[in-house]
Amino acid sequence: MIVVMKQDATVSEIGAVIAKVQELGLHPHPIYGEMRTVVAIVGEERVINPEVFEVMPGVERIMPVLHPFKLASRDSKPEPSIISLNGLRIGGRQLILMAGPCSVESRSQLLETAHAVKEAGAHILRGGAFKPRTSPYSFQGLGEKGLELLAEAREETGLPIVTEVMTPETVQLVARYADILQVGARNMQNYGLLHAVGESQKPVLLKRGMMSTIEELLMSAEYIMSHGNYRVILCERGIRTFERATRFTFDLNAIPVIKQLSHLPVIADPSHGTGRWELVNPMARAAVAAGADGLIIEVHPRPEEALSDGPQALKPEKFAQLVRDVRRVAEAVDRTL
Amino acid sequence: MIIVMRSGATAQQVAAVVRRVESMGFRAHLSEGEERTIIGVIGDERPIDPGIFELMEGVERTVPILRPFKLASRDFHPQDSVFSINGVTIGGKKLCIMAGPCAVESRQQILEVAHAVKEAGAHVLRGGAFKPRTSPYSFQGLGLRGLELLAEAREETGLPVVTEVMAPEAVSMVARYADILQIGTRNMQNFALLQAVGQVNKPVLLKRGMMSTIEELLMAAEYILANGNSRVILCERGIRTFEKYTRNTLDINAIPAIKQLTHLPVIADPSQGTGKWDLVVPVSRACIAAGADGLIIEVHPNPEEALSDQAQQIRPEVFAKLMEDLRALAGPLGREL
Numbered sequence: 001m002i003v004v005m006k007q008d009a010t011v012s013e014i015g016a017v018i019a020k021v022q023e024l025g026l027h028p029h030p031i032y033g034e035m036r037t038v039v040a041i042v043g044e045e046r047v048i049n050p051e052v053f054e055v056m057p058g059v060e061r062i063m064p065v066l067h068p069f070k071l072a073s074r075d076s077k078p079e080p081s082i083i084s085l086n087g088l089r090i091g092g093r094q095l096i097l098m099a100g101p102c103s104v105e106s107r108s109q110l111l112e113t114a115h116a117v118k119e120a121g122a123h124i125l126r127g128g129a130f131k132p133r134t135s136p137y138s139f140q141g142l143g144e145k146g147l148e149l150l151a152e153a154r155e156e157t158g159l160p161i162v163t164e165v166m167t168p169e170t171v172q173l174v175a176r177y178a179d180i181l182q183v184g185a186r187n188m189q190n191y192g193l194l195h196a197v198g199e200s201q202k203p204v205l206l207k208r209g210m211m212s213t214i215e216e217l218l219m220s221a222e223y224i225m226s227h228g229n230y231r232v233i234l235c236e237r238g239i240r241t242f243e244r245a246t247r248f249t250f251d252l253n254a255i256p257v258i259k260q261l262s263h264l265p266v267i268a269d270p271s272h273g274t275g276r277w278e279l280v281n282p283m284a285r286a287a288v289a290a291g292a293d294g295l296i297i298e299v300h301p302r303p304e305e306a307l308s309d310g311p312q313a314l315k316p317e318k319f320a321q322l323v324r325d326v327r328r329v330a331e332a333v334d335r336t337l
Numbered sequence: 338m339i340i341v342m343r344s345g346a347t348a349q350q351v352a353a354v355v356r357r358v359e360s361m362g363f364r365a366h367l368s369e370g371e372e373r374t375i376i377g378v379i380g381d382e383r384p385i386d387p388g389i390f391e392l393m394e395g396v397e398r399t400v401p402i403l404r405p406f407k408l409a410s411r412d413f414h415p416q417d418s419v420f421s422i423n424g425v426t427i428g429g430k431k432l433c434i435m436a437g438p439c440a441v442e443s444r445q446q447i448l449e450v451a452h453a454v455k456e457a458g459a460h461v462l463r464g465g466a467f468k469p470r471t472s473p474y475s476f477q478g479l480g481l482r483g484l485e486l487l488a489e490a491r492e493e494t495g496l497p498v499v500t501e502v503m504a505p506e507a508v509s510m511v512a513r514y515a516d517i518l519q520i521g522t523r524n525m526q527n528f529a530l531l532q533a534v535g536q537v538n539k540p541v542l543l544k545r546g547m548m549s550t551i552e553e554l555l556m557a558a559e560y561i562l563a564n565g566n567s568r569v570i571l572c573e574r575g576i577r578t579f580e581k582y583t584r585n586t587l588d589i590n591a592i593p594a595i596k597q598l599t600h601l602p603v604i605a606d607p608s609q610g611t612g613k614w615d616l617v618v619p620v621s622r623a624c625i626a627a628g629a630d631g632l633i634i635e636v637h638p639n640p641e642e643a644l645s646d647q648a649q650q651i652r653p654e655v656f657a658k659l660m661e662d663l664r665a666l667a668g669p670l671g672r673e674l
Contacts, residue, residue, distance in 0.1 A: 211579065213579065213580050213581070213582065214580060214582050215582065239578060239579070239580065239586070241576060241578045241586065241588070242548070242550065242576070243550050243551060243576065243588060243590075243591070244550065245550065245551045245552065245590075245591075245594050246590045246591075246594055249576070249578065249586060249588050249590060250588075250589060250590045251578075251580060251586050252587065252589045252620065252623045253580075253583045253586060253587050253610065253611050253616060253620060254580070254583075255619070255623075256615075256616050256619040256620065257582055257583060257616065260615070273590065274590050274594075276594075278593075278597070279590060279593045279594060282592070282593040282626070282627045282628050283589065283590060283593065283627060285626035285627065285670070286589050286592075286623040286624070286626040286627035287623065288626070289619070289622035289623045289625065289626035289666060290619045290620060290622065290623035290626075291619045328669030328670070329626050329666065329669055329670070331669065332665045332666040332668075332669045333622060333662075333665075333666070
């Protein structure tokens with residue numbers, strides 16, 4: 001951490017900062033420049049609250065040097081993390097495709113979709129049983145009945161299941177059925193929930209909050225990991241900007257950035273990232289070309305009848321086309337599918 | 338245009354709006370719903386200012402139906418526009434790669450880069466002679482001398498030149514040297530400049546404003562087209578968001594979204610779009626995978642000594658590697674390079 005002193009800071013103000021650093025058990029390293037003085041703090045700065053210095057007289061501002069995340073950081077683990085699940089290696093050379101409906105709506109809808117995405121080449125079945133909807137009047141999901149249907153679809157197809165958990169108290173329930181617990185964009189900073197999934201044995205798919213920075217996403221991963229669960233998969237799913245031609249602005253810059261900063265696998269969600277089915281295929285290819293370890297795609301047998309997110313769902317035949325198109329891109333960037 | 342009346346609008350207020358619509362030479366189509374009445378305005382609504390209706394009593398809001406751009410729209414011109422610039426085609430199956438330094442700094446620098454990017458396979462040489470810099474104390478470009486050096490680099494390498502023009506009165510001078518006139522992001526809505534480049538017989542590279550929507554970009558293109566210049570290339574170069582880890586957020590969604598709306602070629606600028614040289618390669622691949630017709634890339638022989646944009650310029654050898662990666666990707670996407 002660097003403490004930048006004001007231009008007119010007095011010798012005694014600088015001395016007080018140095019004394020404070022020592023009092024905290026860290027090493028001060030003052031640098032006296034021509035225009036102003038800065039005090040570099042050497043030691044584990046993550047444990048210090050920068051406000052301790054910001055309130056001191058003569059201090060202009062504080063600049064952190066280390067990233068605030070540690071377990072999630074590539075500095076602490078240079079090689080990529082690979083999460084093994086039912087024979088799949090998430091984060092390895094092979095891309096992982098998660099696909100399925102936004103919501104589990106009925107037995108026939110889910111089974112039909114599950115068979116179709118499996119046949120097209122998907123590795124994991126997605127489907128929401130608990131749905132966080134903007135409007136309290138919208139379909140909220142089938143709840144535990146939805147989880148039972150997901151388990152049935154897994155029995156029939158052999159595909160592992162990823163599904164969202166919305167509250168800490170339902171983590172155990174959802175974990176009984178799901179192979180991967182999803183923390184949705186709206187819950188990325190629900191710390192009680194992050195704590196709870198951190199104590200579970202199941203891998204966690206952590207989606208980036210639509211108004212969250214990359215650093216905030218990695219801090220949320222840090223919460224899960226600091227509770228003992230190291231199997232975290234990150235997901236870029238679009239952020240809120242002024243552009244309204246698409247539902248969100250899909251931040252594909254974030255994919256190589258996150259891979260530089262973290263060893264955790266990163267997948268992308270072009271369904272939410274665009275909000276428009278006809279943009280899903282090109283943006284799926286783009287995400288893989290940018291280095292994503294996988295994709296999560298919404299597929300519905302009849303999007304016009306979907307109870308949620310119909311405009312961004314692909315029909316099964318469009319999904320099969322997407323898999324073929326993405327496979328060619330994967331080979332060109334030295335991945336497999 | 339649809340005019341939505343307030344739920345308590347009186348029959349008199351509705352009749353007044355209908356009279357107004359008809360007096361302007363349009364037909365009014367009334368739909369009386371259970372909660373409120375809406376009035377459809379039938380005819381080419383683009384010249385009408387919706388404010389005319391919004392200030393009338395009983396009107397809640399107006400909803401445009403037609404896109405406000407016409408010459409730029411795919412409805413008007415369904416097939417892709419392809420044009421040729423000194424033997425280089427843009428907008429067709431073949432990708433067009435523009436590369437070169439952010440700014441022309443010296444004869445040696447521009448010639449060295451020009452030869453290097455040509456050898457790696459670039460089609461167009463970029464280089465700024467007039468530089469719009471945030472700070473008035475930063476290097477502002479070599480001006481006319483820079484244009485002369487660009488012309489010399491073209492002589493030597495045969496590469497056409499793209500360079501920025503910043504003021505309407507400089508258009509004829511820049512057009513004497515440049516093969517493509519660039520309108521920078523900060524000038525996307527400099528309407529006098531758009532008008533001026535609309536009246537010259539040179540293609541225009543129009544960059545998206547960093548705080549502009551896709552629709553505003555297409556309206557800026559419409560200005561150029563409406564002034565008689567049909568050769569406009571659009572460029573996505575990143576927008577301003579809350580994410581500060583990257584210089585801008587490259588809106589790759591915009592590439593397929595713009596291609597649906599317009600027939601004009603669309604290229605992407607991953608150098609500005611990320612602001613970090615080590616993100617340029619993966620993000621370039623993503624842009625091509627998303628359907629971009631080309632790229633514009635900043636290349637400098639010694640980025641650490643560059644007079645502008647040091648952090649985002651790549652070395653010639655990184656550019657050569659990028660071209661190899663793009664060649665591997667172009668084929669599977671049905672493109673050529």
